Amino acid sequence: MLCKQDLETPTIKAMLNTYHASKLSSNQCGSSLVQTIDAPLPLVWSLIRRFEYPQGYKLFVKKCNLLDGDGGIGSVREVMITSGLPAGVSVERLDKLDDDKHVLKFSIIGGDHRLVNYSSTITLHEEEEEYGGKTVAIESYAVDVPAGSSGDDTCSFANTIIACNLRSLAKITEEKVCKVNQIKL
Amino acid sequence: MAGICCGVVGESGETSSSSIEPTSRPSARRSLDLLPLRYIAADVSVPAPENSRKRQKLDRCVSSARECENAVQSSKSKVAKAVRNRSSKILTLDSTSPTVYEGCLRYGVTSVCGRRRDMEDAVSVRPSFCQENLSQDDKKEFHFFAVFDGHGCSHVATMCKERLHEIVKEEIHKAKENLEWESTMKKCFARMDEEVLRWSQNNETPNCRCELQTPHCDAVGSTAVVAVVTPEKIIVANCGDSRAVLCRNKVAVPLSDDHKPDRPDELLRIQAAGGRVIYWDRPRVLGVLAMSRAIGDNYLKPYVISEPEVTVTERSDKDECLILGSDGLWDTVQNDTACKVVRMCLNAQKPASPVKEMAVDCSDKSCSDASILLTKLALVRQSSDNVSVVVVDLWRDQSMATTKGIN
Numbered sequence: 001m002l003c004k005q006d007l008e009t010p011t012i013k014a015m016l017n018t019y020h021a022s023k024l025s026s027n028q029c030g031s032s033l034v035q036t037i038d039a040p041l042p043l044v045w046s047l048i049r050r051f052e053y054p055q056g057y058k059l060f061v062k063k064c065n066l067l068d069g070d071g072g073i074g075s076v077r078e079v080m081i082t083s084g085l086p087a088g089v090s091v092e093r094l095d096k097l098d099d100d101k102h103v104l105k106f107s108i109i110g111g112d113h114r115l116v117n118y119s120s121t122i123t124l125h126e127e128e129e130e131y132g133g134k135t136v137a138i139e140s141y142a143v144d145v146p147a148g149s150s151g152d153d154t155c156s157f158a159n160t161i162i163a164c165n166l167r168s169l170a171k172i173t174e175e176k177v178c179k180v181n182q183i184k185l
Numbered sequence: 186m187a188g189i190c191c192g193v194v195g196e197s198g199e200t201s202s203s204s205i206e207p208t209s210r211p212s213a214r215r216s217l218d219l220l221p222l223r224y225i226a227a228d229v230s231v232p233a234p235e236n237s238r239k240r241q242k243l244d245r246c247v248s249s250a251r252e253c254e255n256a257v258q259s260s261k262s263k264v265a266k267a268v269r270n271r272s273s274k275i276l277t278l279d280s281t282s283p284t285v286y287e288g289c290l291r292y293g294v295t296s297v298c299g300r301r302r303d304m305e306d307a308v309s310v311r312p313s314f315c316q317e318n319l320s321q322d323d324k325k326e327f328h329f330f331a332v333f334d335g336h337g338c339s340h341v342a343t344m345c346k347e348r349l350h351e352i353v354k355e356e357i358h359k360a361k362e363n364l365e366w367e368s369t370m371k372k373c374f375a376r377m378d379e380e381v382l383r384w385s386q387n388n389e390t391p392n393c394r395c396e397l398q399t400p401h402c403d404a405v406g407s408t409a410v411v412a413v414v415t416p417e418k419i420i421v422a423n424c425g426d427s428r429a430v431l432c433r434n435k436v437a438v439p440l441s442d443d444h445k446p447d448r449p450d451e452l453l454r455i456q457a458a459g460g461r462v463i464y465w466d467r468p469r470v471l472g473v474l475a476m477s478r479a480i481g482d483n484y485l486k487p488y489v490i491s492e493p494e495v496t497v498t499e500r501s502d503k504d505e506c507l508i509l510g511s512d513g514l515w516d517t518v519q520n521d522t523a524c525k526v527v528r529m530c531l532n533a534q535k536p537a538s539p540v541k542e543m544a545v546d547c548s549d550k551s552c553s554d555a556s557i558l559l560t561k562l563a564l565v566r567q568s569s570d571n572v573s574v575v576v577v578d579l580w581r582d583q584s585m586a587t588t589k590g591i592n
C-alpha cells in the first residue's frame with residue numbers, strides 16, 4: 001500500500017473499510033493508493049467522473065471512444081493506449097457512479113493486455129481540518145495474476161500506472177487552482 | 186516481394202542486382218527532378234539539393250500514417266512494374282551526370298511507419314554540421330547522423346531531431362582543443378533531456394499534432410543513437426534500444442549496445458536506484474517501459490536515465506559502411522545480415538570499368554537503395570514497429586582522402 005501521507009487518518013481508514021475492502025480470490029492481487037490533492041473536491045471530482053473522457057487526467061490515453069451508453073452507469077468505453085506500453089486497447093465498463101458519495105467503480109472487460117478480471121474503485125473525500133482539510137483520492141483495485149507472473153510484479157505494474165494517474169490528477173487540478181488565483185489577484 | 190528481399194541475403198550478386206530494380210522508377214523521377222537544381226547547385230558550395238531532397242522525403246514520411254502506408258503500398262506496386270521494365274534502370278544510369286562534392290559523405294535515409302498506427306521515429310542527418318579549421322587548406326568536416334525512436338508520442342523525437350545537432354555543435358566549439366568525446370556527448374544528452382523536461386513543464390505549444398494534453402508529456406520519450414563522423418573517428422553516443430553498426434572488412438562491428446532492462450549491468454543499476462524490472466510481455470522497467478535509457482520519460486526517473494554510452498572508433502581503410510537503425514529494423518534484421526545487404530548494394534553500383542566520377546555520384550543512390558532494401562526486409566519479416574534506417578558509405582570518402590594524400 002502506497003501512502004503519500006505517513007499517517008492514515010480516521011477518514012482514510014473509514015473510506016478504506018467502506019469502499020476499498022474488496023475480497024481477493026485465490027489467484028488475484030490488489031492494492032490501494034492514496035493521493036492528497038490541494039484543490040477543491042468538486043473540481044477534482046469533475047475530472048474523475050467523466051468516464052467518457054479519461055484523458056482529462058489520466059496518462060497513457062491516446063483516445064477514447066464510447067462503445068455503449070452515454071457516460072452513465074453501464075457505459076462501455078474503448079481506450080486507445082499510447083505507444084511504448086504493454087497494451088494497445090483497453091475496453092472498460094462503468095459499474096458505479098455516485099455523485100453524492102463521490103465513488104466511481106469500473107471494470108476492464110476486454111482489450112489486448114494482461115489485466116484480466118481487473119476492477120477498480122476510486123473515491124474522493126475531504127479530510128477534517130485537523131488533518132489538513134485537503135481533498136484525498138483513493139484508488140484500489142483487484143486483478144488476476146497473469147500466468148508466469150507474480151502478485152508482487154503485477155501490483156508493481158498496476159501501482160505504477162495508477163500512481164502516475166493520481167499524481168497527474170493532483171498536478172492538473174492544483175494548476176487550475178493556481179491559474180484561477182492568479183486571475184483574482 | 187518476399188522472395189526478392191530474402192534472396193539478396195543468400196544468393197549471388199546477380200540476384201542482388203535484380204532486387205535493386207524495384208527502386209529504378211522512383212530514381213528516374215528523382216533524377217529528372219534534380220536536373221534543374223543541378224545548375225543552381227553549381228553556384229552553391231554546400232550540397233543544398235541533397236539536403237532539400239532528403240528533407241522532403243522525411244517530411245513526407247512523417248505527414249500521416251495513411252500516407253506512409255500508401256507510400257509502402259505504392260512502392261510495392263512499383264516493384265511489379267519495375268521488374269518488367271529492366272531497361273528503365275539502364276536508362277536511369279545513362280542519364281545521370283556525375284557531380285562530386287568533396288568532403289561530403291554519401292548517405293541514404295529511409296523512415297517508414299510500417300505496421301504501427303503512428304509515426305514516432307525521427308531521423309536527423311546534418312552533413313558538415315561542424316568544422317574544425319586547422320588552416321586555410323585543411324578543414325576537418327564533422328558529419329552528424331542520428332535516429333530517434335519516440336514512444337508515447339512523437340514530440341520528444343521531433344525535438345531531438347531539431348535540436349540535438351545544434352547542442353552537439355555548441356559543445357564541440359566550447360571544448361575547442363580539449364575535445365573529449367565521451368564527456369562532451371554526455372553533456373549534450375543531458376542538455377537535450379533538460380530541454381525536453383523544461384518544455385513539458387512550461388506547457389508550451391507542442392510541435393506535433395498529437396491529441397495529448399500537456400500534462401501527459403511526462404510519459405513521452407525517445408531513444409537516441411547519434412553518430413558523429415570525422416575524418417579520423419566515428420563517435421557513437423547511444424541512449425535506448427536503437428543501434429549503430431559498422432561494417433569493417435566484411436564484418437559487422439556493433440558500435441552501440443542496446444539498453445534493454447534485462448541487460449545485467451542495467452538491471453543492477455535500476456535495482457540499486459530502487460526500481461524494478463518486471464517481465465510482462467518482455468522485460469520492462471516497472472512493467473511499463475521496454476528500454477532502460479531514454480530522453481524524456483520523466484515519470485520513470487531515476488530508473489530510466491538519459492545518459493548515453495559513448496564509443497570512439499578510429500576510422501580505417503577497411504571501413505565499408507555505417508548503419509544506424511531503430512529497433513524496428515534490428516528486431517528482425519541481424520547485424521551481419523544488414524551489413525551483407527548494404528555491402529551488396531554498394532558493390533552493385535561500382536561499374537566494371539573504374540569510372541571514378543560515375544562511381545562517386547552513384548554511391549548516393551546506392552546508399553538510398555541500401556536503406557530502402559533494409560527497411561523492406563524488416564517489413565517483410567513482420568517488423569511491427571516504425572522502421573528508420575541511415576546508411577553511410579565510409580569507403581569512398583576514405584578513398585578520396587587517400588587520393589589527396591597521393592597528390
